[in-house]
Amino acid sequence: MKVRQILYSFLAVSLLGACSDTDPSGNFSLNDCPQVAIRQLVGNDSVVVCNLDLIKDTLNIPLSQLINDFKIIKLDSKDEALVKSYFTHITDNYIGVYSGRMIPYKLFDKEGNFLRTIGSIGQGPNEYTLIYDSQIDEKNKRVYLLP
Missing domain, CATH: 2.40.10 (Thrombin, subunit H)
Known part of the structure; x- marks a missing residue:
């Protein structure tokens, strides 16, 4: 079970890592990313096969994709x-x-x-x-x- 979770985590990171930079308008979508992995049946087992050539080293994700608003709160200094x-x-x-x-x-x-x-x-x-x-x-x- 733990191996499966690690594999899925790697797959998720790989999928995100395969995405190209955002376009100049700032729009970002996972649909812009190439498919880098597929699930194949090998014997009686389902295996995820990754094309590592499609995975890039970096990924630019606009902050607006992660949060809606941001507030800095200064805590009391007593x-x-x-x-x-x-x-x-x-x-x-x-x-x-x-x-x-x-x-x-x-x-x-x-x-x-x-x-x-x-x-x-x-x-x-x-x-x-x-x-x-x-x-x-x-x-x-x-x-x-x-x-």
């Missing part, structure tokens, strides 16, 4: 709000920031205003030494941390 961010969890109304180690989880609103620190560093109740993951549940107004 002393209690400072965090060295490695991980960020963003929802419609909140931004959660944590580093994974020795810095408590910080919660900001969607405008970047510091709201609160969730828990603290330690080994007692409501304390943790590191965070592996987080989830913000806006509907129930909860923040879930996986310490």
